[in-house]
Amino acid sequence: MSDKKLSLEEVDHVAMLARLGLEPDExxxxxxxxxxxxxxxxxxxxxxxxxxxxxxxxxxLQNQMRADDVHDSLSLDEVMKNAPDSEDGMxxxxxxxx
Amino acid sequence: MQFETIIGLEVHAxxxxxxxxxxxxxxxxxxxxxxxxxxxxxxxxxGALPVINHGAVQATIMTGLALTCSIPEYSKFDRKNxxxxxxxxxxxxxxxxxxxxxxxxxxxxxDGKRKDIGITRVHLEEDTARLVHRTANGETYSLVDVNRxxxxxxxxxxxxxxxxPEEARAYLMALRQILRYIxxxxxxxxxxxxxxxxxxxxxxxxxxxxxxxxxIKNMNSFRSVERALxxxxxxxxxxxxxxxxxxxxxxxxxxxxGITVSQRTKEFAHDYRYFPEPDLPPLVLDRAEVDGIQxxxxxxxxxxxxxxxxxxxxxxxxxxxxxVEREVADFFEVTVDGDxxxxxxxxxxxxxxxxxxxxxxxxxxxxxxxxxxxxxxxIELVGEDTINNRTAKEVLVAVHETGKSPREIVxxxxxxxxxxxxxxxxxxxxxxxxxxxxxxxxxxxxxAAIGFLIGQVMRQMRGTANPGVARSLLEQTLAERVxx
Ligand SMILES: [Zn+2]
Numbered sequence: 001m002s003d004k005k006l007s008l009e010e011v012d013h014v015a016m017l018a019r020l021g022l023e024p025d026e027x028x029x030x031x032x033x034x035x036x037x038x039x040x041x042x043x044x045x046x047x048x049x050x051x052x053x054x055x056x057x058x059x060x061l062q063n064q065m066r067a068d069d070v071h072d073s074l075s076l077d078e079v080m081k082n083a084p085d086s087e088d089g090m091x092x093x094x095x096x097x098x
Numbered sequence: 099m100q101f102e103t104i105i106g107l108e109v110h111a112x113x114x115x116x117x118x119x120x121x122x123x124x125x126x127x128x129x130x131x132x133x134x135x136x137x138x139x140x141x142x143x144x145g146a147l148p149v150i151n152h153g154a155v156q157a158t159i160m161t162g163l164a165l166t167c168s169i170p171e172y173s174k175f176d177r178k179n180x181x182x183x184x185x186x187x188x189x190x191x192x193x194x195x196x197x198x199x200x201x202x203x204x205x206x207x208x209d210g211k212r213k214d215i216g217i218t219r220v221h222l223e224e225d226t227a228r229l230v231h232r233t234a235n236g237e238t239y240s241l242v243d244v245n246r247x248x249x250x251x252x253x254x255x256x257x258x259x260x261x262x263p264e265e266a267r268a269y270l271m272a273l274r275q276i277l278r279y280i281x282x283x284x285x286x287x288x289x290x291x292x293x294x295x296x297x298x299x300x301x302x303x304x305x306x307x308x309x310x311x312x313x314i315k316n317m318n319s320f321r322s323v324e325r326a327l328x329x330x331x332x333x334x335x336x337x338x339x340x341x342x343x344x345x346x347x348x349x350x351x352x353x354x355x356g357i358t359v360s361q362r363t364k365e366f367a368h369d370y371r372y373f374p375e376p377d378l379p380p381l382v383l384d385r386a387e388v389d390g391i392q393x394x395x396x397x398x399x400x401x402x403x404x405x406x407x408x409x410x411x412x413x414x415x416x417x418x419x420x421x422v423e424r425e426v427a428d429f430f431e432v433t434v435d436g437d438x439x440x441x442x443x444x445x446x447x448x449x450x451x452x453x454x455x456x457x458x459x460x461x462x463x464x465x466x467x468x469x470x471x472x473x474x475x476x477i478e479l480v481g482e483d484t485i486n487n488r489t490a491k492e493v494l495v496a497v498h499e500t501g502k503s504p505r506e507i508v509x510x511x512x513x514x515x516x517x518x519x520x521x522x523x524x525x526x527x528x529x530x531x532x533x534x535x536x537x538x539x540x541x542x543x544x545x546a547a548i549g550f551l552i553g554q555v556m557r558q559m560r561g562t563a564n565p566g567v568a569r570s571l572l573e574q575t576l577a578e579r580v581x582x
Contacts, residue, residue: 065150073137
């Protein structure tokens with residue numbers, strides 16, 4: 001286990017990727033909490049994996065595919081049920097700048 | 099400083115599947131009302147689980163085979179994380195390090211010379227939703243139509259092997275042709291089914307200066323790709339010559355101004371945090387399935403062109419014209435119907451009259467109301483001397499306009515060629531009587547005058563006179579007039 005803490009810049013970067021705006025005291029709090037989570041996860045580093053091939057998968061399933069055919073989609077009413085705002089059958093959101 | 103241009107292209111092509119990549123909503127959204135082809139999966143609702151569309155996997159492998167790519171045994175999907183309102187889940191399911199297809203080659207012919215463009219990889223991912231931007235009552239906002247979300251999207255990445263905007267265009271045209279031939283995509287650029295981003299940079303021939311790589315986006319036609327790249331080449335060369343700093347960046351093509359502009363809003367280093375998609379088990383491809391896809395694949399354009407030259411004795415130009423579009427090549431071969439003797443005439447009719455008709459009317463081949471069987475009938479009618487070539491062209495247009503068969507039209511309109519000597523001789527004599535000046539010219543050695551006289555016979559016969567018979571009767575008659 002290492003006691004290396006995340007830098008405040010790293011905290012800001014992660015917050016930006018998650019679209020979170022942090023207050024100054026929250027930055028420090030997140031730094032503490034994220035660092036301790038990373039520490040905890042890094043326990044895994046202590047396992048000897050030298051004899052185990054890397055994998056992207058922990059279950060044994062493979063080739064789960066379906067035929068290319070079409071089923072019914074939702075009705076527009078159902079689609080819009082939870083939408084805060086809509087117009088002409090589309091979700092209305094704040095202006096997206098290119 | 100002498101510069102060399104380095105261009106690599108990334109093409110995104112929508113696949114022509116029935117259903118979407120990871121759900122069973124219809125992928126045919128073009129004429130659908132907004133948000134009518136959506137479900138919890140493509141809406142990205144919590145808990146919804148994706149399932150891989152086998153048809154999309156097969157289409158991607160077929161594309162890889164057409165580009166002679168390696169097809170690895172093991173492949174998987176990954177999450178590419180970024181937040182944007184057109185991305186419903188906050189991540190795109192894509193492929194990162196183990197794509198369906200590995201390295202391959204797309205051979206081009208440029209100015210008669212073969213040039214191979216390397217293919218880095220072909221992978222499968224999902225398309226994003228469509229955004230509509232509006233302003234009303236001073237408020238600017240955006241609308242999201244999720245129909246396109248989850249449509250299978252294939253990304254084809256080239257090696258940086260192109261050396262000019264013209265080569266980039268040739269690559270795109272050849273790639274589009276292949277995708278259309280094997281039927282995996284409409285590859286229609288204007289409709290967004292075929293999109294291209296370019297990486298372009300400069301280096302000096304001696305390698306002393308290497309400029310940064312610039313990515314160009316927003317090019318919506320083959321012409322705009324060529325224009326955008328030409329602009330960018332000049333911009334980069336000028337900056338390097340003038341000692342200005344060039345930066346590695348993404349620039350957008352502004353069509354109506356003919357320039358590229360920096361897209362600095364996306365300056366944050368892309369941090370996609372790829373990781374293996376936990377909801378999708380990996381793919382282990384069966385060799386027999388890959389072989390099956392190979393055997394179902396349509397003959398590719400270059401192979402077909404070479405075969406046309408070999409099998410039908412066409413010249414390169416004709417073979418090229420007939421194989422640009424698969425529909426035309428199919429039309430040609432159905433017309434020929436296994437009889438190579440008919441190939442020459444069939445090629446003439448298709449590259450001549452049918453193409454002219456398409457050009458003049460702005461129609462695609464499928465909209466031209468003439469079948470290969472009808473072209474064959476026309477060729478027969480000319481071959482058996484029922485009509486001459488000139489009349490045949492008229493009949494062709496009439497077939498397109500009326501939908502009737504060539505024989506019907508010839509009968510109805512009395513267009514059958516007249517070879518009857520007695521009937522033609524009467525017309526020939528009257529023409530000779532009516533044009534004494536031309537007769538004198540002919541007898542004074544102006545042999546070309548006979549062309550005028552044949553024209554007059556044709557006119558009187560409304561084009562139905564057998565030109566060979568008419569000529570010999572005219573020559574005979576003129577010879578008699580001299581002696582008399
Ligand atoms: Zn869906």
